[in-house]
Amino acid sequence: MLWLSNVLNGLxxxxxxxxxxxxxxxxxxxxxxxNLAHGGFYLVGGYLxxxxxxxxNDYWLSLVLAVVVTAVLGMIVQRFLLHRLINQELPQxxxxxxxxxxxxxxxxxxxxxxxxxxxxxxGLEGSIQLTDTLVFPKFRLFLxxxxxxxxxxxxxxxxFSSVGAKVRSAVDDQEIARTIGIRxxxxxxxxxxxxxxxxxxxxxxxGAMTSLSPDTGFDILLLALVxxxxxxxxxxxxxxxxxxxxxxxxQFGRVLFPEWAMxxxxxxxxxxLAFRPRGLLGKVETR
Amino acid sequence: xxxSPRDRRHLVVPLLVAVGLLVLLLLPLIIPSFYLFLSTRIxxxxxxxTAFNVVFGYAGMPSLGHAAFFGAGAYVVGLASTRTELPxxxxxxxxxxxxxxxxxxxxxxxxxxxxIYLLLLTLALAQAVFGLAFTQVSITGGDNGIFxxxxxxxxxxGLPYFYWFVLGIVGVSLALMWQFMxxxxxxxxxxxxxxxxxxxxxxxxxxxYRVWAxxxxxxxxxxxxxxxxxxxGSVSPANLAFLLSAEVVVMxxxxxxxxxxxxxxxxxxxxxxxxxxxxxxxxWTIVLGALYIVTALFMSDGVLGRIAHWRQRxxxxxxxxxxxxxxxxxxSSGGPVPDGVPALPAGAALPSMSGSGPAEPTPSRSTASARxTASARxTxxxx
Numbered sequence: 001m002l003w004l005s006n007v008l009n010g011l012x013x014x015x016x017x018x019x020x021x022x023x024x025x026x027x028x029x030x031x032x033x034x035n036l037a038h039g040g041f042y043l044v045g046g047y048l049x050x051x052x053x054x055x056x057n058d059y060w061l062s063l064v065l066a067v068v069v070t071a072v073l074g075m076i077v078q079r080f081l082l083h084r085l086i087n088q089e090l091p092q093x094x095x096x097x098x099x100x101x102x103x104x105x106x107x108x109x110x111x112x113x114x115x116x117x118x119x120x121x122x123g124l125e126g127s128i129q130l131t132d133t134l135v136f137p138k139f140r141l142f143l144x145x146x147x148x149x150x151x152x153x154x155x156x157x158x159x160f161s162s163v164g165a166k167v168r169s170a171v172d173d174q175e176i177a178r179t180i181g182i183r184x185x186x187x188x189x190x191x192x193x194x195x196x197x198x199x200x201x202x203x204x205x206x207g208a209m210t211s212l213s214p215d216t217g218f219d220i221l222l223l224a225l226v227x228x229x230x231x232x233x234x235x236x237x238x239x240x241x242x243x244x245x246x247x248x249x250x251q252f253g254r255v256l257f258p259e260w261a262m263x264x265x266x267x268x269x270x271x272x273l274a275f276r277p278r279g280l281l282g283k284v285e286t287r
Numbered sequence: 288x289x290x291s292p293r294d295r296r297h298l299v300v301p302l303l304v305a306v307g308l309l310v311l312l313l314l315p316l317i318i319p320s321f322y323l324f325l326s327t328r329i330x331x332x333x334x335x336x337t338a339f340n341v342v343f344g345y346a347g348m349p350s351l352g353h354a355a356f357f358g359a360g361a362y363v364v365g366l367a368s369t370r371t372e373l374p375x376x377x378x379x380x381x382x383x384x385x386x387x388x389x390x391x392x393x394x395x396x397x398x399x400x401x402x403i404y405l406l407l408l409t410l411a412l413a414q415a416v417f418g419l420a421f422t423q424v425s426i427t428g429g430d431n432g433i434f435x436x437x438x439x440x441x442x443x444x445g446l447p448y449f450y451w452f453v454l455g456i457v458g459v460s461l462a463l464m465w466q467f468m469x470x471x472x473x474x475x476x477x478x479x480x481x482x483x484x485x486x487x488x489x490x491x492x493x494x495x496y497r498v499w500a501x502x503x504x505x506x507x508x509x510x511x512x513x514x515x516x517x518x519x520g521s522v523s524p525a526n527l528a529f530l531l532s533a534e535v536v537v538m539x540x541x542x543x544x545x546x547x548x549x550x551x552x553x554x555x556x557x558x559x560x561x562x563x564x565x566x567x568x569x570x571w572t573i574v575l576g577a578l579y580i581v582t583a584l585f586m587s588d589g590v591l592g593r594i595a596h597w598r599q600r601x602x603x604x605x606x607x608x609x610x611x612x613x614x615x616x617x618x619s620s621g622g623p624v625p626d627g628v629p630a631l632p633a634g635a636a637l638p639s640m641s642g643s644g645p646a647e648p649t650p651s652r653s654t655a656s657a658r659x660t661a662s663a664r665x666t667x668x669x670x
Contacts, residue, residue, distance in 0.1 A: 032403075034403065034406075034407075081580060081584065084584060085583065085584070088587075089402060089403045089406070090349050090406070090536075091583040091584070091587060092583070093351070093406065093533075094533070094536065094537055094540070094579050094580075094582060094583040095579065095580050095583035095584065097530075097533045097576075097579055098575075098576040098577065098578070098579025098580040098582075098583065099576065099580065100576070101572050101573070101575055101576030101579065102572075102573050102576035102577065102580075104572070105570060105572035105573045105576065106573065108572075109570060218529060218530065222410075222414060222529060225407070225410070226411070229407050229411070233403075258422065259422050259423055259424070259425075260418075260419075260422060260423075261418065261422045262414065262415070262417065262418025262419075262421055262422055263415050263418040263419050263422065265418070266411050266412070266414040266415035266417075266418055267415040269411045270396060270408055270411040270412045270415055271396075273396075273400065273404060273407060273408040273411060274396040274397070274398075274399065274400065274408060275399070277399065277400045277404040277408075
């Protein structure tokens with residue numbers, strides 16, 4: 001049963017990666033922005049929830065406030081800084097790395113360098129007896145379900161809602177979307193806000209699973225980036241598949257070849273990018 | 288290379304270089320050793336940024352993985368000096384070899400990707416190298432890295448001697464790169480930036496020059512990493528980390544990626560600022576982040592680009608240049624640039640990201656027109 005527990009652990013970590021990557025991939029999908037401050041917003045969300053929970057002791061209030069405040073912060077960054085750099089990928093990357101550095105250092109100044117754990121909702125403590133020999137933490141099991149549900153919600157939203165249709169049209173052709181009266185800048189703002197909200201949401205859940213410290217932002221960002229790239233930039237179902245694949249790869253890499261742990265993730269990703277840059281389910285670039 | 292009329296350059300440039308070299312040579316006698324450490328670091332990172340710019344500013348490929356070369360060079364020193372008795376020339380050769388080999392791997396892997404995919408692929412490759420250093424604990428020491436790298440036997444004890452040693456290596460390296468960029472291969476690499484399709488159409492094997500750029504850049508970046516390991520005395524995965532890759536990009540852009548010495552200037556600016564800011568606050572990272580933001584928003588053509596822009600404008604205002612326009616920074620005089628072709632606006636100075644540059648409002652449709660603008664200024668004047 002050891003392998004089953006490894007599979008479940010891999011899936012749970014993959015679920016966390018999907019929570020982080022979902023915001024990253026929809027931000028890219030519409031705005032063609034690789035937001036490297038995503039890890040910073042992830043941290044901000046987790047730390048805010050931690051701080052609020054120690055003050056109010058109310059889990060859901062902390063979660064909602066952390067997500068909303070981070071989304072507003074993200075929209076401020078988008079409106080005042082990023083929106084000047086539409087379609088300029090390299091300057092966007094530099095700018096968002098700068099934002100991430102500032103966020104990380106502010107958190108370090110405020111909360112110190114020791115790891116903190118954001119709260120988990122009541123009822124998910126402890127473990128559950130799955131089979132005779134396998135005991136698995138409830139929280140991680142729930143996380144897998146949460147990732148699947150979130151993927152379904154995002155896909156359904158993009159597929160069936162009118163805002164989703166506008167978002168998709170803006171993805172497909174920005175100019176045509178503009179000419180038929182879709183307010184692309186407003187879409188950009190909303191999408192970026194949603195992306196940072198998802199980052200904060202992932203920060204609360206992921207922080208509860210792995211704990212947070214100011215320097216973990218870039219670690220999680222790079223793994224989420226891998227997920228986004230492997231899934232295909234901008235593809236939500238691709239990101240889901242890739243997240244589970246990377247989670248499993250990471251788990252089994254750690255168990256089977258601990259000396260090669262990170263290499264077993266990044267080297268295959270590099271190969272995939274070299275031969276199939278659009279990832280598993282990405283769109284073909286029409287440039 | 289890009290700026291100011293030729294005739295004036297003939298007098299001014301050699302003079303400036305001579306004075307500059309003299310000052311650099313005499314530096315250890317003038318300044319206290321604390322500043323000398325900073326100066327040595329600037330030399331090392333200046334070399335790193337200049338090497339990076341072969342791929343970035345000249346070949347127009349935005350790499351986000353150059354820490355891999357720098358770190359590889361540093362780890363060569365770390366392993367060689369703590370585990371073997373290899374003499375310095377062998378270590379130097381090894382570092383160059385490792386850097387070149389890694390550069391060839393990077394170049395080959397990047398043959399088919401452009402723009403944002405190139406950024407991500409170089410990042411993934413660098414992370415793979417980082418992962419090796421991080422997890423192969425028995426060889427690399429893992430997160431702790433390798434300590435106790437001695438400079439004994441290299442140069443006489445004392446920072447001034449090591450400074451002169453670094454100055455020599457960096458000076459020779461810069462001269463070699465300067466010459467390389469003027470060789471036929473170097474000119475073809477510059478052609479990659481200007482118009483890859485046109486280069487291919489004229490019969491150049493484009494892929495080969497991409498690999499060339501990465502190989503040369505990797506070799507000199509590894510050399511810089513080697514010097515850094517000797518300077519600091521230790522190596523750690525931070526020498527391979529993503530943040531270092533990002534920092535060298537900012538150095539190149541901040542100084543001016545269109546200019547040979549721009550990245551060097553950028554390195555000096557960032558390291559100098561770090562030194563200055565660190566004297567009164569521990570929050571250097573926030574300042575660095577703000578600097579990234581300012582660079583991204585306002586300094587896309589770098590300090591040197593700004594200066595050239597101002598000089599061009601003040602020249603216009605003085606009325607010295609009427610007619611077809613003053614000698615712009617981007618179109619060097621004497622070059623085969625037809626009259627009436629305007630210099631690119633200053634905002635376009637960043638190596639364009641495969642058709643989604645700032646000058647193009649319509650990335651998907653207007654590639655053809657953008658390409659004609661770019662190809663109108665394909666070549667630099669040959670010496």
